[in-house]
Amino acid sequence: MRSQEPPVTAVQQEARRRRWRRLPLSLLALAVVLAGLLALAIGVPTLWRYSGESVRHYADPETHFLHGSIGSEVSGLPVRLWRVLPDLFPDAFDDQHYEAFGFLYAAGDEASRGDLPIGLGAREVRGVEIAWFNCALCHVGTVRESPDAAPRQIAGMPSNNLDLYAFIGFLLEIADDPRLAPDSVLAAMDEQGQSLGMIERQVWRYAVLPQVREGLLETRATLAPLLAEQPPWGPGRVDTFNPYKLLQFGMSAADLDASERIGTSDFPAIFHQRPRQGMDLHWDGNNASLQERNLSAAIGAGVTEESVDHVGIERVADWLLDLEPPPSPYRPDPDAVAAGKPLYMRHCADCHGYQQGERYVFEGERLGQVLPNDLLGGDPARLDSYTETLQRYQLTLFEDDERYRFRHFRKTDGYANLPLDGLWLRAPYLHNGAVPTLYDLLLPPADRPQAFVRGLDVLDEEKGGFVAPDCTPGEPLAEGFCFDTSQPGNGRQGHDYGSELTTQERSDLLDYLLTF
Amino acid sequence: MSEDVIFSPLAWRNLQVKNRLFRSNISGRFDNEDGSLTQTRINWECQFARGGVGAIVSSFVPVQMEGRIIAGYATIHRDDFIPLWQRLGEAVHRFDCKYILQLSHSGRQMDLPGVHNQHRRSLSSTDHQESLHGFLCRAMSEHEIERTVQAFADGAWRAREAGLDGVELHAANGYLFTQFLSSAINDRRDRYGGSLANRARFLLEVIRAIRERVGPDFHLQVKISAVDHNDILPWERKGNTLAESLQVCRWVETAGADALHVSVGSLFPHPLNPPGDFAFDTIASTYDAMLSAGTNTFRNYLLFRYSSLRWIFRWLWSRHQRGHAVEGVSLDEARAVRQAVDIPVISTGGYQRASLVREAIASGACDAVSSARALIANPDLPKQWQVGQDEPARPCTFCNKCLLNAPKNPLGCYELSRFDGDHERMIATLMSIYDTRPELRLPSVPPAQNP
Numbered sequence: 010m011r012s013q014e015p016p017v018t019a020v021q022q023e024a025r026r027r028r029w030r031r032l033p034l035s036l037l038a039l040a041v042v043l044a045g046l047l048a049l050a051i052g053v054p055t056l057w058r059y060s061g062e063s064v065r066h067y068a069d070p071e072t073h074f075l076h077g078s079i080g081s082e083v084s085g086l087p088v089r090l091w092r093v094l095p096d097l098f099p100d101a102f103d104d105q106h107y108e109a110f111g112f113l114y115a116a117g118d119e120a121s122r123g124d125l126p127i128g129l130g131a132r133e134v135r136g137v138e139i140a141w142f143n144c145a146l147c148h149v150g151t152v153r154e155s156p157d158a159a160p161r162q163i164a165g166m167p168s169n170n171l172d173l174y175a176f177i178g179f180l181l182e183i184a185d186d187p188r189l190a191p192d193s194v195l196a197a198m199d200e201q202g203q204s205l206g207m208i209e210r211q212v213w214r215y216a217v218l219p220q221v222r223e224g225l226l227e228t229r230a231t232l233a234p235l236l237a238e239q240p241p242w243g244p245g246r247v248d249t250f251n252p253y254k255l256l257q258f259g260m261s262a263a264d265l266d267a268s269e270r271i272g273t274s275d276f277p278a279i280f281h282q283r284p285r286q287g288m289d290l291h292w293d294g295n296n297a298s299l300q301e302r303n304l305s306a307a308i309g310a311g312v313t314e315e316s317v318d319h320v321g322i323e324r325v326a327d328w329l330l331d332l333e334p335p336p337s338p339y340r341p342d343p344d345a346v347a348a349g350k351p352l353y354m355r356h357c358a359d360c361h362g363y364q365q366g367e368r369y370v371f372e373g374e375r376l377g378q379v380l381p382n383d384l385l386g387g388d389p390a391r392l393d394s395y396t397e398t399l400q401r402y403q404l405t406l407f408e409d410d411e412r413y414r415f416r417h418f419r420k421t422d423g424y425a426n427l428p429l430d431g432l433w434l435r436a437p438y439l440h441n442g443a444v445p446t447l448y449d450l451l452l453p454p455a456d457r458p459q460a461f462v463r464g465l466d467v468l469d470e471e472k473g474g475f476v477a478p479d480c481t482p483g484e485p486l487a488e489g490f491c492f493d494t495s496q497p498g499n500g501r502q503g504h505d506y507g508s509e510l511t512t513q514e515r516s517d518l519l520d521y522l523l524t525f
Numbered sequence: 526m527s528e529d530v531i532f533s534p535l536a537w538r539n540l541q542v543k544n545r546l547f548r549s550n551i552s553g554r555f556d557n558e559d560g561s562l563t564q565t566r567i568n569w570e571c572q573f574a575r576g577g578v579g580a581i582v583s584s585f586v587p588v589q590m591e592g593r594i595i596a597g598y599a600t601i602h603r604d605d606f607i608p609l610w611q612r613l614g615e616a617v618h619r620f621d622c623k624y625i626l627q628l629s630h631s632g633r634q635m636d637l638p639g640v641h642n643q644h645r646r647s648l649s650s651t652d653h654q655e656s657l658h659g660f661l662c663r664a665m666s667e668h669e670i671e672r673t674v675q676a677f678a679d680g681a682w683r684a685r686e687a688g689l690d691g692v693e694l695h696a697a698n699g700y701l702f703t704q705f706l707s708s709a710i711n712d713r714r715d716r717y718g719g720s721l722a723n724r725a726r727f728l729l730e731v732i733r734a735i736r737e738r739v740g741p742d743f744h745l746q747v748k749i750s751a752v753d754h755n756d757i758l759p760w761e762r763k764g765n766t767l768a769e770s771l772q773v774c775r776w777v778e779t780a781g782a783d784a785l786h787v788s789v790g791s792l793f794p795h796p797l798n799p800p801g802d803f804a805f806d807t808i809a810s811t812y813d814a815m816l817s818a819g820t821n822t823f824r825n826y827l828l829f830r831y832s833s834l835r836w837i838f839r840w841l842w843s844r845h846q847r848g849h850a851v852e853g854v855s856l857d858e859a860r861a862v863r864q865a866v867d868i869p870v871i872s873t874g875g876y877q878r879a880s881l882v883r884e885a886i887a888s889g890a891c892d893a894v895s896s897a898r899a900l901i902a903n904p905d906l907p908k909q910w911q912v913g914q915d916e917p918a919r920p921c922t923f924c925n926k927c928l929l930n931a932p933k934n935p936l937g938c939y940e941l942s943r944f945d946g947d948h949e950r951m952i953a954t955l956m957s958i959y960d961t962r963p964e965l966r967l968p969s970v971p972p973a974q975n976p
């Protein structure tokens with residue numbers, strides 16, 4: 010070692026002395042500075058990464074409808090988690106992906122490649138891509154003209170496959186499942202080759218995943234008591250307003266009146282929205298504004314006042330204005346159709362409008378108006394599930410924004426007369442889907458099937474609607490869901506307008522209806 | 526013109542002066558490393574004698590090598606320097622001008638320690654380093670104090686032996702005497718610290734020692750800072766007040782001083798001494814000479830060097846200048862001193878206009894004034910006054926460039942505007958005192974002694 014030269018000046022000597030005295034302090038300062046720099050180097054990009062939001066834009070409106078976001082992500086799950094759930098819970102998924110719950114995949118999409126099913130919109134919120142429901146979840150279904158045919162996806166028809174009750178039940182079920190712990194989720198991600206960076210891994214372990222689980226537990230606490238009380242919805246059905254009361258307005262299941270607790274009904278078709286403007290919308294006709302009905306449906310899908318993406322929703326709404334159902338594939342005997350049409354015009358057109366060749370005519374004295382259930386005699390559960398209390402709550406929504414403030418909701422006393430465009434895609438029928446085919450609908454309620462299989466998409470060539478064999482509730486089925494009309498809310502009564510007709514008349518009328 | 530008070534002679538106890546204008550203490554690095562003075566200094570002093578000042582108070586003349594502020598200033602620590610000072614006295618006397626030698630000791634305020642002093646901490650009243658530049662120091666032992674008192678007495682004796690007209694103790698502006706006097710600096714616990722009387726003890730001992738050594742009939746004046754204003758850095762204490770200084774002045778008179786020379790400030794330079802501007806560009810070009818001298822010099826250099834940082838120092842400096850005129854900056858303090866004592870008082874600080882000087886003396890605020898920068902700019906200022914001019918045609922602007930150049934460059938006026946922007950002329954003026962025409966002497970052959 011080279012020996013240090015003696016200092017030349019007193020100042021140098023003092024500087025040397027101070028250097029040693031200050032060494033610990035200098036080292037400390039250096040450490041603090043380095044730590045600060047490190048924190049900055051990591052912190053700034055991380056903050057940048059985990060701030061703001063961005064959403065994917067789809068140029069084509071139909072793709073936007075299928076995959077775009079409407080702002081429901083606040084209620085949603087991270088996309089990375091969506092991708093691993095089937096691997097984590099193979100029993101619940103039957104070793105499939107989301108099709109196990111009746112989700113559909115768009116043509117060309119591949120669940121195994123990480124593509125998400127139709128009906129989920131994604132948005133990156135604070136650095137985490139989150140996906141949740143959009144309009145397409147409940148309004149895209151499939152049909153097959155024969156059991157061997159490939160299913161044909163039709164946007165705008167009810168989601169006849171989707172078992173939302175089962176899916177939500179699954180999510181609530183796994184809220185406290187050990188497999189949802191960060192370790193196992195991260196391992197599953199690794200296995201899938203979803204690569205997480207070092208920092209991202211920590212963010213997921215300590216923030217994202219715990220937050221997801223907390224959200225699920227909270228939803229479970231709110232929603233599970235209600236769902237437990239309801240008969241399973243079965244595919245193609247949803248209770249629109251009751252979860253909405255609990256999740257959006259913070260009511261508790263116990264607060265709900267016994268009569269309002271089951272509001273399960275069919276997903277509706279959403280073709281031809283333009284002519285529907287001004288009609289009483291929703292099954293019970295509780296709102297005549299398309300815009301409010303759309304926004305309310307979006308809230309049902311998980312959108313909140315804060316998260317709502319009005320542009321995204323309006324883009325879907327605009328596209329739906331003139332969305333046409335594909336023409337009916339049924340080719341009934343033209344003579345029978347010709348004979349059936351006058352019958353229809355006499356008995357039905359007033360309330361429902363009518364089909365004229367390729368075109369549906371939205372005209373009728375009482376078309377789109379609520380018919381008191383005293384006259385209609387349908388199952389009242391759905392009607393009763395919408396209450397004045399809920400209406401009052403709804404009228405507080407978007408109060409701060411005149412453009413979106415809810416004004417039109419009202420409590421009605423019946424069900425609305427709906428146009429029947431695209432009728433061939435809308436089975437099972439009635440608001441609660443309690444009648445499997447058009448043929449059955451024309452029968453006196455007592456003669457309609459008591460229990461039948463839902464969730465099949467093969468067209469019934471004779472009866473109109475989907476093939477729906479009789480079933481015995483409680484007995485296992487190879488496929489589909491045994492819908493029991495004796496369960497509360499599932500009643501097949503009401504809309505008894507075919508019983509006065511003769512068998513021939515009914516058959517002619519049915520043939521005409523098959524052209525819708 | 527003879528009734529002009531400026532040119533009325535002074536007849537003090539031990540000193541007669543032809544007029545009331547003294548050349549205040551200034552010097553450059555004109556002299557030899559060993560402290561012997563040079564022809565250049567003689568040339569320098571003669572400019573002012575020729576210009577008509579009644580007396581010249583020398584620059585800072587250390588009584589010991591360890592009390593130098595800047596190597597290159599003549600000292601009076603050796604007997605063999607007596608003939609040199611004698612020569613200087615003779616030179617000045619030819620102009621009917623008196624020469625008073627400023628006996629000094631830097632204490633810790635040592636700007637350029639040089640080879641003699643750089644290796645050690647300088648001596649002071651305290652162990653605490655100087656606040657502005659961070660000059661290091663240590664507190665003197667009583668024995669060292671004793672030695673220093675003796676050195677002052679010896680210095681005075683040498684001045685007298687050299688035929689000079691008197692001595693001045695540099696007890697102002699932050700040098701060793703101030704370091705003892707100031708309550709802001711002196712933190713001693715022995716009989717040289719604490720009470721005002723204790724703090725003044727060193728100065729008074731020196732005065733008495735000088736009187737003992739040179740007798741009562743040799744002119745002895747004391748330059749004193751009437752107020753310390755020590756808090757240039759806001760966290761420093763203010764130091765001595767005027768009242769404390771007046772008490773010191775009374776003691777000084779009693780101890781045997783003949784006159785007082787009144788300045789201000791416990792540091793040098795100080796915002797109020799010499800008053801005026803602070804030429805950042807100048808100091809940025811010269812302060813580098815002092816970089817190795819203190820522990821805070823580099824910090825200061827940055828403050829001087831970078832225009833974006835200058836506001837900090839400008840603020841510190843100008844804080845103390847507010848409300849003070851440059852001309853006659855400490856006349857009020859001089860007046861207070863003169864009222865407190867029965868010996869004559871010289872006031873320094875910003876004297877350039879005859880009318881102001883006349884009024885100052887006529888009003889009884891002081892008996893004489895001393896001028897430094899006005900005379901650097903115009904050595905013939907007294908002559909100009911004498912012919913009735915109130916102020917020179919090219920007056921000193923009090924820019925302080927002469928002062929800020931001092932650590933590195935020859936002393937003189939650096940205000941280019943005074944030379945109509947002609948750099949050559951400015952340099953020529955600066956160089957005029959180097960006209961030494963030496964008779965070069967050949968060192969003797971044997972002995973081959975070194976040196």
Ligand SMILES: Cc1cc2nc3c(=O)[nH]c(=O)nc-3n(C[C@H](O)[C@H](O)[C@H](O)COP(=O)(O)O)c2cc1C
Nearest residue numbers: 549550551584585799873874875876896897898928
């Ligand atoms: C360059 C320069 C050097 C000085 N050197 C000394 C000195 O050695 N001793 C001293 O007591 N004062 C010294 N002073 C202070 C002056 O003697 C004088 O008191 C002060 O500058 C105020 O007078 P003025 O405004 O006429 O310049 C110096 C001033 C300047 C500008």
Ligand code: SF4
Nearest residue numbers: 921922925927938939
């Ligand atoms: S440089 Fe010249 S003008 Fe400036 S203060 Fe010194 S003597 Fe006066």
